[in-house]
Amino acid sequence: MSERTAARLRRRLADRARRMVDSSAFTATVFCLIAANATLLGIETYTGVVHQWHTVLKAAEHLFLAAFTAEILLRAAAHADRPGDFFRDPWNIFDLLVVATAFMPFARENATVLRLLRLARVLRAARFLPQLRVVIVAVGKSLPGTLSFLLVGALLLYVYAMIGWVFFADDDPEHYGSFGRAVLTLFLLMTLDGLGDAVRAGLEISRWSIVYFASFVLLGSFVLVNLLIGVVINSLQEARELEAGQDHPIPARPAPADDPTAALRARIAEARRTLDDLEAGLER
Numbered sequence: 001m002s003e004r005t006a007a008r009l010r011r012r013l014a015d016r017a018r019r020m021v022d023s024s025a026f027t028a029t030v031f032c033l034i035a036a037n038a039t040l041l042g043i044e045t046y047t048g049v050v051h052q053w054h055t056v057l058k059a060a061e062h063l064f065l066a067a068f069t070a071e072i073l074l075r076a077a078a079h080a081d082r083p084g085d086f087f088r089d090p091w092n093i094f095d096l097l098v099v100a101t102a103f104m105p106f107a108r109e110n111a112t113v114l115r116l117l118r119l120a121r122v123l124r125a126a127r128f129l130p131q132l133r134v135v136i137v138a139v140g141k142s143l144p145g146t147l148s149f150l151l152v153g154a155l156l157l158y159v160y161a162m163i164g165w166v167f168f169a170d171d172d173p174e175h176y177g178s179f180g181r182a183v184l185t186l187f188l189l190m191t192l193d194g195l196g197d198a199v200r201a202g203l204e205i206s207r208w209s210i211v212y213f214a215s216f217v218l219l220g221s222f223v224l225v226n227l228l229i230g231v232v233i234n235s236l237q238e239a240r241e242l243e244a245g246q247d248h249p250i251p252a253r254p255a256p257a258d259d260p261t262a263a264l265r266a267r268i269a270e271a272r273r274t275l276d277d278l279e280a281g282l283e284r
Contacts, residue, residue: 010080017077031128037064038122137239145231160216171205190220
């Protein structure tokens with residue numbers, strides 16, 4: 001078989017598989033399989049059902065694994081003419097890892113690992129839900145900003161915990177008797193949990209404690225939280241723009257008019273298409 005014939009066969013295979021994978025029926029079927037797999041996982045949490053229907057549930061799991069394997073093979077076949085494009089999609093890599101790992105001996109012999117892999121299949125539903133996919137991408141993009149938020153929050157907790165230990169350790173050792181207790185107390189105050197009781201206990205020690213609690217709540221519960229919300233909203237907007245760009249790709253720019261090789265490349269491409277059509281006609 002010549003290289004040209006092999007390339008033509010790969011293109012045909014990719015075209016047929018791509019039409020199948022891109023169809024709404026295929027998408028709906030895979031999504032229903034993921035939902036059914038999630039339902040099966042929930043059913044297996046009931047011990048009585050597992051004992052009574054163990055064989056049926058085991059057979060259903062094998063059927064799900066076979067169906068998801070066929071799905072991955074179809075997606076790979078859709079990229080038969082350009083195999084590298086298959087691995088450029090992060091979802092394809094995730095799906096391949098989830099399905100392929102289930103065939104590994106260590107996964108088949110470890111019930112916990114196998115359950116986690118089956119649970120990971122449920123996460124694949126995000127592939128078919130654009131809004132959920134946007135949220136997941138936004139969470140990933142917000143991680144650098146969230147790390148900065150955590151560092152600032154840790155510094156704020158450290159400073160205020162040390163101040164609380166210095167001023168309140170003797171009078172309120174239950175909440176400020178050590179650095180760890182002070183951090184835990186302030187962390188709960190950051191969520192405004194028990195703020196009233198903490199302020200009343202502080203006023204019994206000193207009337208100036210209101211400055212301590214008011215400044216901490218202002219910085220921790222309002223400034224930091226709003227900063228985190230801003231980071232998440234900005235990442236969500238970036239994720240939406242990225243999703244919109246994938247749904248409506250920017251068309252390739254035409255070659256400049258003054259490019260002397262543009263016409264030659266166009267003629268070569270036209271000649272290749274003509275040769276392919278002639279070979280297809282000869283085969284018929």
